[in-house]
Amino acid sequence: MELQEAKNEFIQAWGTFGSEWGINRTMAQIHALLLVSAESLSTEDIMEQLDVSRGNVNMNTRELIAWGIVYRVTKKGERREFFEAEKDIYKVAIKIMKERRKRELGPVLETLNELKQIKSSDKESKEFKRVISDISAFGESTDKMIERMIKADENWFTGSLMRFLTK
Amino acid sequence: MELQEAKNEFIQAWGTFGSEWGINRTMAQIHALLLVSAESLSTEDIMEQLDVSRGNVNMNTRELIAWGIVYRVTKKGERREFFEAEKDIYKVAIKIMKERRKRELGPVLETLNELKQIKSSDKESKEFKRVISDISAFGESTDKMIERMIKADENWFTGSLMRFLTK
DNA sequence: AATAACTTTCAAAATATTTTGAAAGTTCAA
DNA sequence: TTGAACTTTCAAAATATTTTGAAAGTTATT
Structure with a gap:
């Protein structure tokens, strides 16, 4: 190949x-x-290689940069900006987890916490509260786990935690 | 509320x-x-409560059943089938991980393993191989981790592993 | 200040995904 | 069997998401 x-x-x-x-x-x-x-690539390079429009490349490179997994680089004597990916795959994974935690897990946990406040006198309300609390507890644990991974030494993946998890 | x-x-x-x-x-x-x-709900109940069509409910309940997180239940003296969700949230999480691992992680790991086979004499090919191998190794570890969680006692989440992860 | 080189924006177009609902299929009781 | 009760299918319609590209914006150079 x-x-x-x-x-x-x-x-x-x-x-x-x-x-x-x-x-x-x-x-x-x-x-x-x-x-x-x-090599790092320009907008034009990406347009050519993937056959997509300028607007599309602009939009998505900005998003990738917002996620922290692509960097803008400048070259001396060049007006254009170039793009380069973070190649340390553990860093990439952590950045993605971090971003999705913030964007998606966070909001849903907030909602669940509000819903947990419902007064539950009758049986059905109690049952509802239990389901919501269970999901919330699970979500909070997942959240803490991600938080830990983020804070951990960048070698967490090859460290004792990961060895424990993956045997 | x-x-x-x-x-x-x-x-x-x-x-x-x-x-x-x-x-x-x-x-x-x-x-x-x-x-x-x-209570468990019939197709009709779901149609009414979510205001979606019969076909839509049929399609998605089947999918949920395929994921193993919803069960079909029958009631004596009733022709219709009813649906009930798995309420143990840890079981739900495991089933979802299991299914997504099979459907999405598996195929991508296969592709990566094929791509790792590329002969790499020149520098660029070696670099490519390194990137692919890194991603592959990460994927395999994640895969093993999920496999472990699936095989683990159903109390894994509250067990020592999870206590270690979430403090 | 004018121009060239490049980036950003965003409404419209293209594409992809989801949903509908009527028809066909199935099962069961009479 | 027949037909009533229910489920499944799937092509067409509706909806949602993504992509385009031309115009507007920005920045560096002369």
Whole structure:
């Protein structure tokens, strides 16, 4: 298999994987492209290689930068900006967890906490409260776990925690 | 806040949360509705309460059943089938992890393993291989972690592992 | 200050996903 | 069997999301 062919296959696979997890396909593809590019790429480069529009590249690179997994880099003597992916996959994973925790887990936990306040005199209300509290407790634990991972030494993944988890 | 109002808010929140994670909104809403319903519900009940079509309810209940987080129940003297959600939230979480691991993580790990086989003589190919191998290793560890959680005693969540993770 | 090089915006178009609902299929009781 | 009660299917319609591209905005250079 050619290198270029392999790269393209990876870009496809990463795009599919991303969209299965609620991440827009092009965003995941741009991320994949940057991951496997030796050099940093310009907007124009990305447009060409993925055959998408300027607006689309602009939108998604900004989003990737907001997630903290792609960096803007400048080159001397160049007006244009270039993009480069964070290649440390553990850092990438942590940044993604951090971002999704903030954007999606946070809001749902807030809602659950409000709903837990409902007065529960009758049996049905008590049952409702129990279900909500269970989910909330689970969510809080997950949240704490992510928080821990984020705060942990960047070697957490190869450290004792991970060895324990993955045998 | 009324119980009914609280239930509706939960159904909304759960639907939004689900769709942010690549799960179809109605599927998540049906799941939420069943979670907070004291009694098991018929197709008709779900249609009414969520104001969606019969086909939609049929499709999504089947999917929820395929995920193993909703059960079909029959009542004596009733032709119709009723639906009931698994209320043990740890079981639900495990089933979801298991299913998504199988459906989405598995395929991507297979692809990565193929791509790792590429011959890498030049520098660029070596670099590509390194990136792919890193992602693959991360994926495999995650996979093993999920496998462990699935196999673990059903109290894993409150057990030593989880206490370690969440302090 | 004018121009060129580049980036950003956003309404409209394209695409993808979800939902509908009527028709076909199934099961069971009479 | 028949037909009533219920479930399933799936093409078409509705909806939601993503993408485009041209115009507006910005910044650096002359």
